[in-house]
Amino acid sequence: MRRKLRVAAYAVVVRDGQFLLARSPGPGGVPEWVLPGGGMEHGEDPYDTVRREVEEETGYLIEVTGLLGVHSSRRTFPGRLGRAVDHHGVRLVYEGRITGGELRNEIGGSTELAAWQPLDAVPGLVRVGLVDIALRLWRERPAAGRVGTAEG
Numbered sequence: 817m818r819r820k821l822r823v824a825a826y827a828v829v830v831r832d833g834q835f836l837l838a839r840s841p842g843p844g845g846v847p848e849w850v851l852p853g854g855g856m857e858h859g860e861d862p863y864d865t866v867r868r869e870v871e872e873e874t875g876y877l878i879e880v881t882g883l884l885g886v887h888s889s890r891r892t893f894p895g896r897l898g899r900a901v902d903h904h905g906v907r908l909v910y911e912g913r914i915t916g917g918e919l920r921n922e923i924g925g926s927t928e929l930a931a932w933q934p935l936d937a938v939p940g941l942v943r944v945g946l947v948d949i950a951l952r953l954w955r956e957r958p959a960a961g962r963v964g965t966a967e968g
Contacts, residue, residue, distance in 0.1 A: 826853030885961030
């Protein structure tokens with residue numbers, strides 16, 4: 817079995833009861849809402865990753881105002897030639913505040929739409945599990961930087 821580690825950084829940006837999300841083509845072509853953010857480049861600091869990814873996916877510049885927590889997940893995926901991949905994802909979840917830029921959609925990237933969603937509408941959205949984890953981190957602000965796990 818092949819092993820793969822992926823480290824990523826995401827932002828929770830809430831303004832006036834609205835939550836900034838991006839939409840990604842999900843499995844089977846069903847779009848799903850995701851947090852703005854993504855994978856670190858080799859040698860990149862996660863603080864810089866989250867700022868870069870938010871700008872790429874939403875057009876906004878953000879100030880990182882805090883580290884909300886870390887989420888770790890481990891899953892096995894089918895690989896090429898029948899060789900499974902043991903995937904370990906480590907996700908740093910930051911809080912951010914808009915400091916500039918304008919809302920726009922990403923072109924040629926991993927997301928297709930950026931939008932503000934009312935916080936109370938999030939439970940009705942098709943979304944990845946990390947959205948719920950990040951909202952819990954934002955609301956509860958656990959001292960250990962960790963909440964119960966969920967897939968996604």
